[in-house]
Amino acid sequence: MKNIKTKILGLAAIAAVSLALPSTGHAQIIQNGYVNVDWQFNAPLSNDFASKASGWGMNFEGGYYFPNNFGLGAFLAYHTNNEYIPRSTFPVGGTSSLTTDQQHSVFQLPFGASGRYRFMSGGLLEPYVGMKLGANYARISSDFYVLQAYEKTWGFYMSPEVGLNAFPFEGSRIGFHAALYYSYATNKGSVLHYHIDGLNNFGFRIGISF
Structure with missing residues (x-):
């Protein structure tokens, strides 16, 4: 809970500082660029293994819009998902067994290239896929x-999403971001x-947009 509060306060501080900066004529940090936190x-x-939904995650993305509203970045x-497993007996090593409760955890760290197409630009709302x-x-x-007991694995990652950038402050290209996403990774592993x-996931993101 403390970590979640820290992250939310950090995002709020970034947004407050950003909105306090002077801006003119929809100026951006990088011309035709975009950043989402x-x-x-x-x-x-x-x-x-760990099926409980959680808010223990963040996303960082940046890129550049080319003509015709295509963006590459x-x-x-x-993200971390946890699940408590009540006390049970299970085999260990093929010849013995163990009786205990467990705390399962799946931590994921995807990274790579991203692309998007925005349907309109320069206005209050910029929907995209x-x-x-x-x-x-x-x-x-x-x-x-x-x-x-743990295992570290690597896999290929893909994640389609639909999102929206909103710029409600006149004369500023600093606003808010929201997105729905699905992700799939080919990671395989065995623990106990x-x-x-x-790894299949569904979720949403809320943050700030530059």
């Missing part, structure tokens, strides 16, 4: 007693008797 909510799909995001492609680092872990073959 978002808090992220993520819900795993078809994942029995790069992104970096991270986008696609992210790249690599996904994932750490899959189970904590029990004072022990931890659990097996993961692909």
Whole structure:
């Protein structure tokens, strides 16, 4: 909870400082450029290891708009999903068993290239559709007693999204960003008797736009 409050306060501070800066005629930090900094909510799909939705994530993206409203750029995001597993007995090593409760966690760090097409520009609202492609680092872990079993994996990542940038302040290109996204990564891993073959997620992002 403390980390979430810190992130929200950080975003609020960035927005406050940005809005306090003087601007004229829809000036941008980089001509035809864009930057989004978002808090992220993520819900795993078809994942029995850590299936609880969470808001433990952020997304960073920047790029450049070419003629005809096509944009190309790069992104970096991270997210953690956790799930408590009640006390149960499960096999360990094929010849023994263990009785304990567990705390499961899946941490994901996707990064790579992004592209988007905005349907209009220069106004109050800029709706767009986008696609992210790249690599996904994932750490899959189970904590029990004072022990931890984990595996680190890499996979290919893809994520289509539909979003909206809003610029409500007259004469400024600093505003707000919102997006819905789906993501899929090819990461595979095994922790204890659990097996993961692909990571599917659905979620939304809310943040600031430059």
